[in-house]
Amino acid sequence: MKELAQDLKMECDILDVLEALGCFPQWALTVRYKGPLLDEDALNKAAESGLASEDFCELCIWLSSQIQSLCGLEEGLSSTADGKDVESLQLEMSGFLKELACPYSTLISGEIKDRLKKKEDCLKVLLFMSTELQALQVLHFKQRKGSRLAKNNEIHQELQMICDALGLPKSSDIPALLSNAEAKVKDVLSKIPNRCVGKPLFKTPLNTDQTERLEKINDALCSEYECRRRMLMKRLDVTIQSFGWSDRAKAKTDDIARIYQPKRYGLAPKATISLAHLLAAREDLSKITRTSSGITREKTVCAINRVLMGRVPDRGGRPTEIEPPPPEMPPWQKRQDGVVSHDCIDVLGNPQGRDFHCHVCALKGAYMNLISCDS
Numbered sequence: 001m002k003e004l005a006q007d008l009k010m011e012c013d014i015l016d017v018l019e020a021l022g023c024f025p026q027w028a029l030t031v032r033y034k035g036p037l038l039d040e041d042a043l044n045k046a047a048e049s050g051l052a053s054e055d056f057c058e059l060c061i062w063l064s065s066q067i068q069s070l071c072g073l074e075e076g077l078s079s080t081a082d083g084k085d086v087e088s089l090q091l092e093m094s095g096f097l098k099e100l101a102c103p104y105s106t107l108i109s110g111e112i113k114d115r116l117k118k119k120e121d122c123l124k125v126l127l128f129m130s131t132e133l134q135a136l137q138v139l140h141f142k143q144r145k146g147s148r149l150a151k152n153n154e155i156h157q158e159l160q161m162i163c164d165a166l167g168l169p170k171s172s173d174i175p176a177l178l179s180n181a182e183a184k185v186k187d188v189l190s191k192i193p194n195r196c197v198g199k200p201l202f203k204t205p206l207n208t209d210q211t212e213r214l215e216k217i218n219d220a221l222c223s224e225y226e227c228r229r230r231m232l233m234k235r236l237d238v239t240i241q242s243f244g245w246s247d248r249a250k251a252k253t254d255d256i257a258r259i260y261q262p263k264r265y266g267l268a269p270k271a272t273i274s275l276a277h278l279l280a281a282r283e284d285l286s287k288i289t290r291t292s293s294g295i296t297r298e299k300t301v302c303a304i305n306r307v308l309m310g311r312v313p314d315r316g317g318r319p320t321e322i323e324p325p326p327p328e329m330p331p332w333q334k335r336q337d338g339v340v341s342h343d344c345i346d347v348l349g350n351p352q353g354r355d356f357h358c359h360v361c362a363l364k365g366a367y368m369n370l371i372s373c374d375s
Contacts, residue, residue: 010123011043017130021137035059047122051086056122063129064096070136073099090116093125102128158276198282214275222271229269236264 018033037043037059046056064077077092090112098108104124107115116122159177163170166184171177189197206214240260243249249256289296 010120010127011040011047014043014123014126014130015040017127017134021130021134033059033062035062043126047119047126050116050119050122051089056126057089060093060125060129063126063133067100067129067133067136070133070140087113097125097128100128100132104128198284200279201281201283201285202278211275214278218273218275222273225271226269229267229271233264233267233269 015038018038021033035058036055037046042055046053046059049056051057061077067073068076073096077089077096094108094112094115102108104121106121107125107128116125159174160170162168162181163177166181166188168177168180168184171180240256244253244256291300
């Protein structure tokens with residue numbers, strides 16, 4: 001009685017999942033199952049017959065093809081219409097379930113011929129494959145929706161910042177919100193001097209192609225500066241960590257962490273510069289300010305600038321104190337009289353090396369052999 005109730009529950013779950021497949025718009029026309037096993041009695045008969053049922057095999061093949069297309073599996077089930085025997089389908093089913101990490105041990109272990117003889121095992125296969133396909137559909141739908149939501153969320157945050165800066169009430173109607181923001185900006189600009197805002201740095205209107213190119217350039221720059229930021233942040237972490245090596249600093253580890261960590265977590269590795277910053281830039285941004293100027297020093301001055309370093313160990317590195325390396329070649333010496341050299345001179349009077357000497361001697365020896373043979 002308990003097994004009957006369990007089978008009935010699995011049948012209901014399978015029917016619910018098969019009907020739910022294709023509920024997302026992008027899969028509505030391609031992944032919705034329209035076979036005969038949507039009927040409860042037909043599903044019950046097919047599960048009892050197992051691989052002997054053509055409808056059961058077709059449903060398994062259809063589920064495997066949809067799963068394989070979504071997650072790129074190597075294993076899969078091929079159609080039995082070309083006269084394939086049941087044993088080949090069982091082997092393919094075994095490999096496919098193992099690649100999916102099927103949790104039912106009775107379906108992936110034991111004798112292959114005996115794995116799908118029971119109705120319960122056939123229902124487990126259908127339930128596992130159908131729920132696996134449903135989970136893959138949900139994950140892919142969230143990924144696509146997440147990419148759009150991420151972009152929309154960024155736009156929504158920008159709009160909220162505009163409303164907060166201009167003191168406008170927040171609204172979900174974006175066109176009306178932009179119209180109100182434009183009117184507010186014009187009203188504010190009319191009340192301030194002309195020189196307060198300044199002229200724009202970028203004055204050329206952009207078309208669609210130019211905007212896309214600038215966005216690609218900005219993406220490349222953001223990636224480059226993100227790499228630089230991560231390197232500087234890593235150097236900062238290593239420097240602070242080296243301060244904790246001394247005995248005095250070890251006693252104040254908690255104090256250092258309490259002061260340093262909030263400031264460290266406030267540093268973002270990713271750059272936040274976008275095309276909007278280029279359009280909003282004024283001409284004063286192009287003016288180069290010295291790092292030692294008064295305006296800049298107002299933000300960078302701190303108590304550590306007044307600390308003078310004491311005597312430090314001599315690290316060397318002065319070129320005048322470095323000894324020259326030993327010579328790679330021995331010094332040239334004048335040829336001494338009476339010393340036989342292995343070098344020879346060719347017919348033009350040019351000195352030749354040992355290889356030339358050996359070659360000439362070999363030719364001379366061959367010539368002498370020929371003369372002796374002729375005589």
